Amino acid sequence: MKIAFYTLGCKVNQYETENLKGRFAAEGFELVEDTDQADVYVINSCTVTASGDKKTRQVLHRFRRQNPDAVLALTGCMPQAFPEKAEHLPEAQIITGSYHRARLVEYVRRALATGERIVDITPHRAGEGFESMKTTRFTEKTRAFVKIEDGCDRYCSYCIIPKARGPVRSKPLDALREELEEIAQNGYQEVVLVGINLSSYGKECGLRLIDAVELACSIEGIVRVRLGSLEPELLSDDDIERMSRQEKFCPxxxxxxxxxxxxxxxxxxxxxxxxxxxxxxxxxxxxxxxxxxxxxxxxxxxxxxxxxxxxxxxxxxxxxxxxxxxxxxxxxxxxxxxxxxxxxxxxxxxxxxxxxxxxxxxxxxxxxxxQVGAVADVLFECTVTEEGTEGHTKNYVPVFVKADLPLSRKIFSVRITGVQGDHCTGELV
Incomplete structure (x- = not known):
């Protein structure tokens, strides 16, 4: 069976899609691109804005036109936040929120075997635990995203995410260590710690984000540790001071x-x-x-x-x-x-x-x-273009370098020589 994935939204969604890919691959499904004819399409939705919901509907329409007989599975934040609306999307044969993501393989197999429509959306509840999830291989190849926190309790007046994602809950440090060590063994040199409200990491269990940062920086083989989006008021002076002592931490x-x-x-x-x-x-x-x-x-x-x-x-x-x-x-x-x-x-x-x-x-x-004139260590991506090979400095400046030797997935010192559009150019030192 061929299966394709389409992800909308944040890096947490991207991480969760990678996890789903691994689960389906382990069950014998063949991963293909979303432009291909597939037996199953999984749409991992985002509902931060109304445009996110619109894109979800458009993607469902496109996949249904592309393959009228395929099983379409809708998961993620949109159905979790708006279950009634999601249930009335006729193209989706399987509809789950983020709460029952682990059952998606089972639901897909049932839909393929029986043709039935499955709708299973359970509201989040107070006191629920962090979803057990480990992802150690990524299609992006260069850096690994690691979800360490889920949920939000800030309740900004414009935001539906607390309903879509539930209460704050955090990945235990022992589980995080195990995941990071396997990521390092798979050759990823940079990890990005992500969460729905990343700054709230550990709030419910006596930890802080800096504890996860220091753990990540201690893992042999990982040379860069980067953070996802942060809520400003939750970053303390002590956090900043301790981060500044970590040589692997990306500024x-x-x-x-x-x-x-x-x-x-x-x-x-x-x-x-x-x-x-x-x-x-x-x-x-x-x-x-x-x-x-x-x-x-x-x-x-x-x-x-x-x-x-x-x-x-x-x-x-x-x-x-x-x-x-x-x-x-x-x-x-x-x-x-x-x-x-x-x-x-x-x-x-x-x-x-x-x-x-x-x-x-x-x-x-x-x-x-x-940045021009500075010498910086650049971690290079896998894609090579006419402009050269793109990489990023520790402060995430995109730099293109032309060189005769292979650069992909390696770190080289680069002198930044100029600016072209939205990126810099450089030369190997």
């Missing part, structure tokens, strides 16, 4: 901002203000010179005035982010913000998004140009 911090205006942050129910955020960035830059500060920033939130948007734009320029993911607010049914007054029209959101993305591009150019 790239994705600090979710959402808005650079205090009034907007308050309506969003974020747990910090711009003064706190700026002070945190200063601490990080003091401990990690030339670190990359990246972020997510939302425009057009309910009630956002022109003055509030200008304040957010000005703050983004002031911080000087190395990279910004800019997106427009979309109403999520079931959140507090869905009932807020002052919902903005699409045109206003688009105009503000363009202006914020222009600022993001300008910040990006400044950051990349500041």
């Amino acid at each position: 790239q911090f994705h600090l979710s901002l959402q808005s650079g205006c205090d009034e907007t942050l308050a309506r969003m129910r974020r747990h910090y203000d711009t003064a706190f955020y700026e002070a945190l960035v200063d601490k990080l830059r003091n401990h990690f010179p030339n670190c990359a500060i990246t972020t997510d920033i939302m425009v057009g939130f309910a009630g956002e005035t022109e003055a509030e948007f200008e304040a957010s734009l000005s703050f983004a320029r002031k911080i000087g982010f190395a990279q910004m993911h800019v997106f427009s607010y979309s109403v999520r049914e079931g959140t507090r913000a869905a009932a807020f007054p002052g919902q903005l029209d699409r045109r206003t959101k688009e105009l503000r998004s363009r202006r914020m993305m222009q600022a993001a591009q300008e910040n990006r150019e400044i950051f990349l140009k500041a």
Whole structure:
């Protein structure tokens, strides 16, 4: 049986898809690309924004047209958050949320054998444990994503993720050590620790994120440890100090901002203000010179005035982010913000998004140009293009190098010589 996967959303979703691939392969399924004719298609969905739900529906339509007789399995955050809507998607023969992901192989076999439709979505509950899951091989080949945390209890006014992902729960350190050691044995030199609310790691069991970082840095064979997205207010001074002592730690911090205006942050129910955020960035830059500060920033939130948007734009320029993911607010049914007054029209959101993305591009150019002349260790990817082989520095600057010797999956010292578009160029030292 041939099976294809399609993943939407975050690195946690990507990790979970890789785990599912391993489970199906172990049961004798042949993994193929999603553009191929397959007997089974698995869609791992994202529901952070309304556009994520739209993409899920579009992918279901495409796969059904592509192969009318295939079994289509929908899993992930969309059905978990909106079970009634998911159940009424006619193309999906199997519908599960994130809670019963481990049963997906069983459900696919049943659907193939009987043709029945299976819908199994169980709400998350307080006190549930971390899903036992180990993934040690990845199609990306160069770096390994390791999910160490799931769930969120921050309840921002615009966000449906607490419903989709449930309470905070964390991977035990002994299980994490076992997974990391096997990842290292499989030749991955860099690991990225990821979670739904990564900064909350260990909250329910007396641990902190720094405990997982120090463990990862202690694993022989792993030479780089990187973090996924972080909630700013949960990163303590002690965490920063201890991270700065780890030679393997990569100085790239994705600090979710959402808005650079205090009034907007308050309506969003974020747990910090711009003064706190700026002070945190200063601490990080003091401990990690030339670190990359990246972020997510939302425009057009309910009630956002022109003055509030200008304040957010000005703050983004002031911080000087190395990279910004800019997106427009979309109403999520079931959140507090869905009932807020002052919902903005699409045109206003688009105009503000363009202006914020222009600022993001300008910040990006400044950051990349500041790297020119530096010598950095670069971990190279597997893909070779006309521009050379792409790799990334520890602070995640993309660098293309042309060389006669094979570079893929190796680390070389590189002198950064210039900037081309969204990446740097370099030469081997």
